Amino acid sequence: MPVAFEQAPPRRFDLVVGADGLHSRTRALAFGPEERYVRHxxxxxxxxxxxxxxxxxxxxxxxxxxxxxxxxxxxxxxxxxxxxxxxxxxxxxxxxxxxxxxxxxxxxxxxxxxxxxxxxxxxxxxxxxxxxxxxxAQVVMDTWAAGRVVLLGDAGYCAAPTSGRGTS
Missing domain, CATH: 3.30.9.30 (D-Amino Acid Oxidase; Chain A, domain 2)
Structure with a gap:
């Protein structure tokens, strides 16, 4: 899977893991806008x-x-x-x-x-x-994988800081 970077040349990866938090850019790129998944x-x-x-x-x-x-x-x-x-x-x-x-x-x-x-x-x-x-906020998704992209932690299933501080 080709991945573009802001400050480095593009590279190919077999798997992309998004563990980049509630406001996940990986989730937005692979699954669509935050508004679809994040419940305030x-x-x-x-x-x-x-x-x-x-x-x-x-x-x-x-x-x-x-x-x-x-x-x-x-x-x-x-x-x-x-x-x-x-x-x-x-x-x-x-x-x-x-x-x-x-x-x-x-x-x-x-x-x-x-x-x-x-x-x-x-x-x-x-x-x-x-x-x-x-x-x-809570992240609600039907699936945490799309092709060779998978979401972990708050990017895929944040349950809010008041529930246990995310993945910590």
Missing amino acids: LGIHTAIFGVPNHLGLRNTGRLYVSPGKAANVFSDGSSADRARAALHFADDGLEYDRHDRARQRRIVAERFAGEAWELPRLLAEMETAEDFWFDAN
Whole structure:
């Protein structure tokens, strides 16, 4: 199967495995547009690293308010680091998924005025280098193979970050 690359000459492969996530370009090329397979679940999530100011070790803390939840949990990488996950319900939020500044503003607007650790978490979010934001979505497909292309992990059967963090 011939495969074209952006920064290398085309090559032929016996099998192409797409394991390139929820917004899989491999899936789009082999099976069609994302809209056919990705089902938005009405929640968006931001995840990023924070200082472990709560002293968490193999545990986490959860804050819930109507339509929102925030949790901070130890990530196992070091005793002084933790992860924050901010979740909120939405009704079809539109945004550029490559515009990190806009995504941070969306999260900050949704959690503005919340109590608990939220002001501190929002401040940490502004400078987090590992900031990630996306819709919670499920990939639903009748088949994960087309000819010599096969999909694995979130590209083929993402069940949403809130279900177990994809293929991790």
